[in-house]
Amino acid sequence: MFDWRWDFTWEILPRLLAATGNTLLAAGLGYAIAVVLGLAFALAQRTPYRSVTVVVREAIEFIRSTPLVLQIFFVFYVGPQFGIRLSPWTAGMIAIGLHYAAYLSEVYRGGLESVPKGQWEAATSLNLSTARTYFRVIIPQALPPSLAGMGNYLVGIFKDTPMLSVIGVAELMHTANAIGSETYRFLEPYTLVGVIFLLISLPTAAGIRLFETWVRRKLGMV
């Protein structure tokens, strides 16, 4: 009934570990895009230009209200009809980066709104420029309350990278599927994928908590 084959397990492990590198790369790149773009989205919603605010707000709502897998398909398969031909990797990074940017912008928004009004007023009274106020006064204070949410989405984006397999990005899930269809054995590859995800997610989550404490201490806020 329970036919686990260790020899097969050892045989496929190197291949899966190699694919783990791609999974980490996809998660890392996607997250880097999301972190920067998400901040841009959050700041764009605070500009005095109503048209900018409304467009960004609606775009975020649109992204958050449709499935990631659809967005991945859309960028990859619909793009070429408009003359935009992207490799699976590029299309995947754009889709997943945009998707998580929309979520992260909400995390940032909460963080930015948690900074007391008095901090803005102090910055005005010292005549700091708007850019200086944001990057030196407001964002450093918005960061600690945002870190928990940012960490959740880091683990989230990592766990969502298997969706990139649908357009042929050779990450873990894609490789496990390939092994399955070559050998007709699914138990070992899928179990290993689960274990690998677990072994990376759990320490990451713990690491984020440590990082949060470290940042608060570094900023003198504990």
Added chain:
Amino acid sequence: MNAQYLSGFPLKLEGDPVPMVSFKKVTKSYGSLVVLDSLDLDIAEGEMVTIIGPSGSGKTTVLRMLMTLETINGGVIYVDGEPLTHMPSGNELVPANNRHLRRMRSKIGMCFQHFNLFPHMTALENCMEGPVHVLGLSKKEARERAEELLAMVGMADKRDQHPSRLSGGQQQRVAIARAMAMRPKVMLFDEVTSALDPEVIGEVTNVIRKLVAEHHLTMLMVTHQMGFAKDISDRVCFFYGGRIEEQGTPEELFGNPKRERTQQFLSAVKEAI
């Protein structure tokens, strides 16, 4: 900000001496609630003016408007002879652009009830941020200036501490040093002792006394410390219902208040003590 174009107000105040701060028919309202009703108030260079009055009388609004933290709905505020939130364009005053606002703001410093120090910066960094990044001082110059001011407020030994490690009185003293580091011509103190424990109020009021004695600053202060106001003010204004109900020297206002509302307020305050 102020959408209205104004005519009938001088583009620049002339004469000798020009008041350091001048409110001309300044009105502020939130919807139908009028907070300040056509306020006229001149403050001479080097003068120390204290505003007292019941809560909701518009006293804090006066300071916040001067710091450009609140817009005004009517009238013009002049600082050092120039309109604050307006600028001349042809023969009329138009709403100021950001550049004008920043230039005017550089003349004014403010201390807040809740200090509003930047919590992620040390006392010294708090005092260096503006001088380095707004005034363009070198780090070395800014550091010297900040250390000098922290010494003046008695906080030299705490300069590397973050605000979370300081008491309220200590934070307020750092906040005063931070504002002074910008070398303002006008200093605003908005209920700077209201959030403090009674035993540390003295350390803050002593710093302000020192500023009055050693610096030729124009100061505008909102306070509930009547004794302190009496000691250090050149003039005291009693605000009621968005207007100056009565003003005069501390001796006149506290010793012989003429208006009934002033008398009522002062006796109520006395009872509370």
